[in-house]
Amino acid sequence: xxxxxxxxxxxxxxxxxxxxxxxxxxxxxxxxxxxxxxxxxxxxxxxxxxxxxxxxxxxxxxxxxxxxxxxxxxxxxxxxxxxxxxxxxxxxxxxxxxxxxxxxxxxxxxxxxxxxxxxxxxxxxxxxxxxxxxxxxxxxxxxxxxxxxxxxxxxxxxxxxxxxxxxxxxxxxxxxxxxxxxxxxxxxxxxxxxxxxxxxxxxxxxx
Amino acid sequence: xxxxxxxxxxxxxxxxxxxxxxxxxxxxxxxxxxxxxxxxxxxxxxxxxxxxxxxxxxxxxxxxxxxxxxxxxxxxxxxxxxxxx
Numbered sequence: 276x277x278x279x280x281x282x283x284x285x286x287x288x289x290x291x292x293x294x295x296x297x298x299x300x301x302x303x304x305x306x307x308x309x310x311x312x313x314x315x316x317x318x319x320x321x322x323x324x325x326x327x328x329x330x331x332x333x334x335x336x337x338x339x340x341x342x343x344x345x346x347x348x349x350x351x352x353x354x355x356x357x358x359x360x361x362x363x364x365x366x367x368x369x370x371x372x373x374x375x376x377x378x379x380x381x382x383x384x385x386x387x388x389x390x391x392x393x394x395x396x397x398x399x400x401x402x403x404x405x406x407x408x409x410x411x412x413x414x415x416x417x418x419x420x421x422x423x424x425x426x427x428x429x430x431x432x433x434x435x436x437x438x439x440x441x442x443x444x445x446x447x448x449x450x451x452x453x454x455x456x457x458x459x460x461x462x463x464x465x466x467x468x469x470x471x472x473x474x475x476x477x478x479x480x481x482x
Numbered sequence: 483x484x485x486x487x488x489x490x491x492x493x494x495x496x497x498x499x500x501x502x503x504x505x506x507x508x509x510x511x512x513x514x515x516x517x518x519x520x521x522x523x524x525x526x527x528x529x530x531x532x533x534x535x536x537x538x539x540x541x542x543x544x545x546x547x548x549x550x551x552x553x554x555x556x557x558x559x560x561x562x563x564x565x566x567x
Contacts, residue, residue, distance in 0.1 A: 310501075319502075321500070321501075321502045321503075324499045324500065324502065325498070325499045381536070382535065383532075385528035385529055385532065386499070386525050386526070386528075389525055
């Protein structure tokens with residue numbers, strides 16, 4: 276039996292873990308919303324500041340899950356945690372900023388260029404957590420729970436013991452982020468089925 | 483020279499998104515690309531090349547020259563001074 280044992284959702288003004296609000300955007304704080312969340316985590320990972328918003332979204336979602344479930348890193352071998360992410364905007368948010376860097380500001384920014392692929396977030400998560408299992412980032416027309424169910428099943432059947440999955444909707448201020456952990460043989464959690472994937476992963480009613 | 487070094491540090495912090503660092507955290511002789519120093523990486527090296535052209539009008543085209551110039555804030559400031567004179 277496979278279960279969703281933890282999930283984190285981040286909207287434009289709130290962050291939820293397992294359905295409970297853990298942080299709300301402070302409009303008076305000059306820091307960006309994601310920077311506020313990073314500071315709430317009280318961790319030191321300076322590379323966070325260099326990431327684009329897509330990678331920051333995956334990073335924040337996974338870190339909030341890790342705080343809820345500290346055993347995530349120690350429970351599995353490096354190649355047993357698979358990564359399964361998707362969105363419908365690819366890396367367009369950063370692509371636009373990169374285009375502006377050479378069209379409007381005169382010089383292409385190398386640090387923006389390296390984030391002009393959506394699967395870079397998987398590399399960031401792998402580096403941070405030593406998750407060296409299977410990984411996939413799909414760009415889909417819209418949120419598709421069946422994608423997570425079917426591809427997740429393949430990952431488990433080919434040796435993964437856990438799957439960290441997520442929908443990372445980031446584009447020009449829009450924030451629709453969900454990250455969830457799927458595990459096997461865990462008594463707690465929500466059954467890994469379509470209804471619960473929608474509950475945990477879909478940030479709104481777009482499914 | 484001191485104000486040039488201060489400017490350099492400000493630009494580096496801003497352009498390389500080193501938001502956890504203050505100007506005062508970067509020693510003039512700290513190795514920029516060492517984990518014991520500032521801890522910059524290869525992408526940061528490219529940003530430094532862009533920064534040199536953008537703020538100081540200097541094109542770093544010779545990799546060996548850049549390697550030496552980007553060792554520390556001191557070597558960067560020396561390089562800028564030399565190129566401008």
